[in-house]
Amino acid sequence: MRRDNPWITRSSRLAYENKWIRVREDEVVRPDGTPGIYGVVEVPPSIGVVALDEEGCVVLVGQWRYTLGRYMVEIPRGGSEGNPDLLGVAKRELREETGVEADVWEPLGTVDVNSGITTDVQHLFLATGLRRAKEAGHLDAEEQIDVFWTPFEKAVEMAMKGEITEVCSVAALLKVASRAGGVKK
Amino acid sequence: MRRDNPWITRSSRLAYENKWIRVREDEVVRPDGTPGIYGVVEVPPSIGVVALDEEGCVVLVGQWRYTLGRYMVEIPRGGSEGNPDLLGVAKRELREETGVEADVWEPLGTVDVNSGITTDVQHLFLATGLRRAKEAGHLDAEEQIDVFWTPFEKAVEMAMKGEITEVCSVAALLKVASRAGGVKK
Numbered sequence: 001m002r003r004d005n006p007w008i009t010r011s012s013r014l015a016y017e018n019k020w021i022r023v024r025e026d027e028v029v030r031p032d033g034t035p036g037i038y039g040v041v042e043v044p045p046s047i048g049v050v051a052l053d054e055e056g057c058v059v060l061v062g063q064w065r066y067t068l069g070r071y072m073v074e075i076p077r078g079g080s081e082g083n084p085d086l087l088g089v090a091k092r093e094l095r096e097e098t099g100v101e102a103d104v105w106e107p108l109g110t111v112d113v114n115s116g117i118t119t120d121v122q123h124l125f126l127a128t129g130l131r132r133a134k135e136a137g138h139l140d141a142e143e144q145i146d147v148f149w150t151p152f153e154k155a156v157e158m159a160m161k162g163e164i165t166e167v168c169s170v171a172a173l174l175k176v177a178s179r180a181g182g183v184k185k
Numbered sequence: 186m187r188r189d190n191p192w193i194t195r196s197s198r199l200a201y202e203n204k205w206i207r208v209r210e211d212e213v214v215r216p217d218g219t220p221g222i223y224g225v226v227e228v229p230p231s232i233g234v235v236a237l238d239e240e241g242c243v244v245l246v247g248q249w250r251y252t253l254g255r256y257m258v259e260i261p262r263g264g265s266e267g268n269p270d271l272l273g274v275a276k277r278e279l280r281e282e283t284g285v286e287a288d289v290w291e292p293l294g295t296v297d298v299n300s301g302i303t304t305d306v307q308h309l310f311l312a313t314g315l316r317r318a319k320e321a322g323h324l325d326a327e328e329q330i331d332v333f334w335t336p337f338e339k340a341v342e343m344a345m346k347g348e349i350t351e352v353c354s355v356a357a358l359l360k361v362a363s364r365a366g367g368v369k370k
Contacts, residue, residue: 003256006249006329016200016208018224021302023201023208028251031329039203040252041226043302064191065300066213067225071188072300079301111352114299115250115257116264117206117228122352144191144216160294160363167296167307167352174359178345 006031007038015039020079021118043120046113047090048077048168050176051102051127058155058173059098060164062146073148073158074166075173077122086123095133098147103129108175111168124172152176191216192223200224205264206303228305231298232275233262233353235361236287236312243340243358244283245349247331258333258343259351260358262307271308280318283332288314293360296353309357337361 008029016023022042030036051059062073078093080086087105095101108124150158156177158164164173193214201208207227215221236244247258263278265271272290280286293309335343341362343349349358 003249005254007251016210016224018210018222021224021226023226025201025203031249037203038251039201039206041206041208041302043299064188064216065297066192066223067300067302067304068297068306069190072297074300077301109347110350111355112250112253112257112350113352114228114303114305115252115259115351116262117226117252117303117305118299119252120299120302121253121350156363160360162294165295165297165306166300167298167356170296171352171355171359174356174363175345178341178359178362 010035039117041114041118043118044080044082045086045110046077046079046120046122047086047093048075048122048124048172049090049094049127050075050108050125050172051094051098051100051130052152052176053128053130053149056152057149058152059094059100060148060150060155060169061097062148063144072166073164073169075169077166077168087125090123090125090127094127097145099133100130101133102127103131108172111171113168122168124168124175126176195220224302226299226303228303229265229267230271231262231264231305231307232271232278233260233307233309233357234275234279234312235260235293235310235357236279236283236285236315237337237361238313238315238334241337242334243337244279244285245333245335245340245354246282247333248329257351258349258354260354262351262353272310275308275310275312279312282330284318285315286318287312288316293357296356298353307353309353309360311361 010027012026015025024040026038076097080089106126113120159170195212197211200210209225261282265274291311298305344355
């Protein structure tokens with residue numbers, strides 16, 4: 001199995017940048033030897049949290065996604081803005097978006113999000129032992145969020161039926177369901 | 186539940202463009218009324234295929250991902266380049282990447298990939314009734330691909346253990362496993 005980098009980077013320039021993303025255009029030689037360009041959207045790692053309470057409910061958040069122009073229901077997620085303490089980012093994001101803290105944090109692994117275009121690697125966590133946060137924190141100006149506590153089985157059903165379509169949420173919910181020993185249709 | 190667009194777009198400009206992506210920077214008024222910008226990475230819809238043969242093996246493809254600088258094992262996936270016939274794109278991509286065709290195509294729903302940044306919506310399919318294609322087609326120059334026929338349960342285990350991390354592959358494999366009535370740890 002070939003595991004060496006078959007690409008050559010000839011040069012690299014910054015094509016666009018804002019507070020959240022950085023677009024780099026590289027001149028490359030492709031695996032087959034032909035020259036070309038590659039536009040890479042650099043995004044710092046992100047986090048996603050499946051937070052389960054003692055009654056078996058998971059917290060979901062609903063917001064209008066500007067990119068796709070529709071309202072989407074997802075697990076609490078957020079960017080790290082380069083903060084290397086991803087568990088800390090996950091704790092803050094959960095608290096700020098939903099007003100809860102968790103005693104137990106378990107990694108669910110990482111997922112590569114849009115690996116043909118972006119560098120986004122999302123770190124997924126399962127949070128349990130939930131309690132209301134003393135300080136709810138404040139949302140970023142970009143965010144205007146609805147919070148839904150939903151029976152876990154119902155959330156999995158939503159992911160299976162296409163009522164939850166955000167891909168990290170689908171992957172994370174089904175990972176937790178699979179660990180629990182199976183998912184019903 | 187609020188489902189109206191709480192964002193206002195004041196202006197829009199093209200910030201960067203190549204053959205595969207288009208980066209748009211919009212001047213916006215955010216949901217809380219503050220002004221700002223939003224950089225949207227426009228990507229046409231994409232497809233992903235879980236192709237299962239009669240022996241219960243799924244076809245996986247391995248390639249070096251330039252963005253993240255590592256070798257990744259995924260389900261066959263590809264961009265539509267704006268072709269509205271996404272099933273046709275899926276059929277072509279499966280044939281070109283793995284040399285097989287399928288008699289039965291079943292939609293597994295769509296997933297939103299990186300919904301905070303890109304417009305990518307990936308259409309997932311389950312393909313069965315596989316046979317070797319008469320013409321294998323040819324790969325794009327960007328692609329240099331290894332093909333692995335893997336027992337489906339093993340592929341699900343790889344997704345659960347973090348040996349498959351590409352998020353659409355994880356979501357699609359676990360969706361199929363869930364439909365089949367459960368996933369083992």
